[in-house]
Amino acid sequence: MLRYAYYPGCSMDTTGVTYRMSIEYLARKIGLELMEIPDWNCCGASSAHAKGKWQALALPARNLAIAEKRLPGLDICVPCAACYARLLAATAAIRESDETRARIEEITGVTVKAGAEILTLMDVLGTDEGFAACAAAVERKLTGLKVACYYGCLTSRPRAITGVQNIESPELMEKIVSLSGVECVDWDFKTECCGGSHQVDAPAAARPLVERIFRNAKANGAQAIVTACPMCHLNLDMREEEINRKMGTAYDIPVYQFTQLLAVAMGASAKEVGLQKHFYPAFKRLDRTLRKAGTLQ
């Protein structure tokens, strides 16, 4: 049964709005039940574990506790990579030592067992059932569009707690997004970091990271980059023009969430997946692909 507890994360209603819209469209289409954790709080992202170890564990622990009480027996689907990393780290810490669990329960005032598995949206759609449901729901193909699948760092690292075998070039997103008919190029910056929050608080140091990703994607013939995290999407999409301006590059690579491409392949219109909300114009390339493929709605 495609039913999971759902932890959207703070950016889903703001910078991650296109991700939310495409996930909701997708979930409706394939019958994926995402039961939002009631009254969830922020996972702490990169700031909590910069401030203190127990602040970093307390925030996600409360969410785990609510999910265990209100949505028992369901694994937790976490579409945002940063939230996934924090919930996973808390789960690992709680499972690893009872002493940690006791101190967390003392701090948060709630009992937490961390029994539920923490999954990214890719994991969910990568299961046999999820994959079959997506395959069945695809109505049109985006044939001819060459994309570079960008995972970012937190969906695969640290391997000790994510359990991902190949942290250098995973294949999961390629497998899922190929359902939409796009062609995935083989490139080498799949899991290089995009700079995360440093794009805001250390822009001079962080911008080159994004430029490096665009450079390798372009060098390998990518016409678009596909992400699976609101932070990665924001950092690539929002900074492309500024990089072209300041670094004299001419990248013309729109950035899509993998759920947007799937949704469009399942018949969603540009508006339904929020293409107009992108910082770097994203409508033209998809529109031309669909026209060439003769399957525009």
Added chain:
Amino acid sequence: MPVNEKWMPKILAFCCNWCTYTGADLAGLNRMKYPANVRVLRVPCSSRVSPQFVLRAFQKGCDGVMVCGCHPGDCHYTSGNYYTRRRFMVLKEMLEFNGIEPERFQTRWISGSEAGKFRDTVAEVSEIVTKLGPNTAFNERRAENV
């Protein structure tokens, strides 16, 4: 021997010459330290140790007995330690049947290069046996004094 506060258990360790005895020697070469209440009895292979010897040791007043050999698959005589493993699984039940705490009898696989493991095993077993106290269930000599 009345039980005084610093009571030292007497533990007999049958050690196979090719692996555990070599490991014990290596522990000596590396000047590792471990409790002095274990006496090693050298046998060519752990499969030479008959259950009779173990029962004799307990009967005569040993507080703990160990049978140590090569890791299964590494036996110098190819299959000796398979017999050891089977024989002493059965013996453990018999000891329990006779009222001897099974923890007093330990079988361990220690190779010729595992000096540290030999030291840790001796320390661990002597701690176990010290906690269990003197072996009163099954020994003639102590029965007379107590």
Added chain:
Amino acid sequence: MSRTGVFVCHCGSNIAGALDVERVAEAAGKLPGVRYAATYKYMCSEQGQQLVRDAIAEHGLDRIVIASCSPRMHENTFRKLLKDTPVNPYMLEIANIREQCAWVHTDREQATEKAIDLVRMAVAKVSKNKPLHSSFIPVHKKALVIGAGIAGIQAALDIADAGYEVTLLEKESSIGGHMVMLDKTFPTLDCSACISTPKMSEVAAHPNVTLMTGSTVESVGGYVGNFDVTIRQKAKYVNHDLCTGCGLCETKCPAKVTSEFNQQLCTRTAIFRPFPQAVPAKPVIDPDSCRKLSGKARCGVCQAVCPLGAIDFEDKDKLITDTYGAIVVATGYELVDWAPLYPEYGGGKYPDVITGLQYERLVNASGPTEGKILRPSDKSVPKEIVIVKCVGSRDKKKGRAYCSRACCMYSAKHAHQILDKIPDACVTVFYMDVRTPGKNYEEFYDRAREDGARYVRGRVAKIFRENGKLICRGEDTLLGRSVEVPADMVILETAMTPAPEIRELCARLSISTDEYGWVQEAHPKLRPVETQTAGVYLAGTCQGPKDIPDTVAQAGAAAAKVCILFSKNEIEGSPMISAVDENKCCGCSACVRVCPYRAVTLEEIDSREINGTVKRHVARVNAGLCQGCGACAAACRTGAIDLLGFTNAQILKEVDALCL
């Protein structure tokens, strides 16, 4: 009543420094049956041994207990001493009061107590010892050498030159191993083929050597001096007696497969010789790639063109059994399969990221590019080349913590060759340390730097292709800055690992390997070419990574050990083997079943009973096969079969003594 002598050794201060040796001797003096007890500073010294001889004569001793270091050290020394005294060498017991007492206990009182206990156990045991006499085992003066790389070839040559018969096995279709793949060898840069092919032809032509290629060991039985070994020789499908090696069939064969010898850089035909100077210089057919044999098509072209009718598609594997006195394991190494271990170096998807051995084939005149360094992708001459060291070695995360020893030197050789052959080449070597532990090695490394190789200290984190260049990301840790070096070709100096089937072979020879699969030598410092199984010796990289000079030295040492064994017609077997008291034996065959060496058999005997003679079965021990493990003695319900030297009586006495 036994007249035992106890000698407690000071061992300088090793024992005397940690426990009260005088008190141990004094306590020993009071033990039942002890006639004489003394201590001496060095029992194993000449004077110490003389003390024993005098004491035997003076006090008429018939049993000796030495309380000293481990029996594994000096039991033989004292046995040899007793040989020329009236006391039988096996009327001796050693109490280990050094490695297992003085050196491992800090409390002097407890150590002394333990030493006294150990001496009491030894005295009790020796009271039940009986004189034993060695049996003698015939030695078949024929050696088996497994693996015909430079190690196997050298060992076989030395044994054969000593006048003994040798069978040299090689699993590939030609001998030569990895050395013959190389172009030059360090530190003298002489050509590898020039120094190994002569040895290959010499060993092939040697009257005492039987060369069997395409052969592996199927099973091994018996013991030192009498190993009966079954060898599987794979079908060659070419009758080498008829074939003259003209090579016509190779030119006509339509099947093309990647060449293992040339490290997948080019193809070979199904009927092939791996390289021009192959020994034997006659082709074999690889059944998997041959269209006819694998059933893909009718083909049979080679048979049609062969002027001598040497092709025989009906050829079958042969199993040959023979008896050998000694076995030398020289199975060599393989390079680790780096691609699945290093996705960060491209995981094998970039054709221009090659291994050291692939480079050796490129630069080798008989290689796929006739010695011109051309990069595999577009056969162009690479100008910027990066050499990455420690790929798979010194990397716990990738499963191998050890250093592969030879790569520091051969990477300097690679750098030198590139700078020599490609005029304006630029070579960057990423290293952590450069280890030059041999004669003229450091000078060789200096030359590589003088030639212009740029050594950057730092381990490469990532290799990726961008705009036609292979970008190597490393940190120059001496500069403290991260750096990206673009390259046309990258050479990975990958780790050595043992040959693939080494674990099965070692199981058959009942010798053990370490966690990585390197064969376990008897003693890393004192017995590097011997194994725990008498009669089985080691040579070369099967024992651990090493370079050619060490390999050849070890091959000579292994050959010497074989010759020592063969210098005697029979060897003295240990007398500590099982013996059967036929009166107690009821023929239940429990001992027959547990014996790992099939040394015990049931024999029918005529037994005189009250009502006349009766035929019944009793166990009988073959003195040659029995290795003295004692499994039978522990399995025997009636105590009929017992292990001499470790009899039930002796061990029970030792147990009783401990518990007084």
Added chain:
Amino acid sequence: MAQLQFDNSASLAEKIAADAGVTLSDCYQCGKCSAGCPMSASMDIQPRQAVRLLQLGMADELVRSRMIWLCASCHMCVDRCPNDVDLPALIENARYEAQRIKLCAVPEVGKFNDIFMENVKNFGKSQEVILEGAYNLLSGNLLQDMGSVPHMLRHGIVGPEIRTVREREHVRRMLTAAEKEDEGC
């Protein structure tokens, strides 16, 4: 410049290593971490040198460095390290020690984290608009990313709406308790 002294802050180095669960002697300074670090180009000391400072008992220099604030904790270094040295954990604990003595060599990062956590303490959730606005004010780069604000407003990416957690008092209590716990050890 006074001659370099080792072990000028050895106990702090040991504490950082112990808290991070790292055996410093595991690292043989091969540089694979620095080589793969995406932020290494703009760091005053390389990731490898951070471990070197701790090995030599010079934690003080690490705690004052910009590097520990520029690390994006992407974990590329630990997942490639041949000896499994958990460098992100060392850097994290160096940050905690820096905060205990009120040090932050890259003030913008410190401010960003403080504002972020204030938001979470007040509302239970991070508020992008307040985070962006307050950060610009406090960090002094008033016009940073202002160019894209019209676009974000027009498309409802950011807006006046404040999303809060009903039990945000519980979140506040929880975070205050956690802060005390963090100061303690």
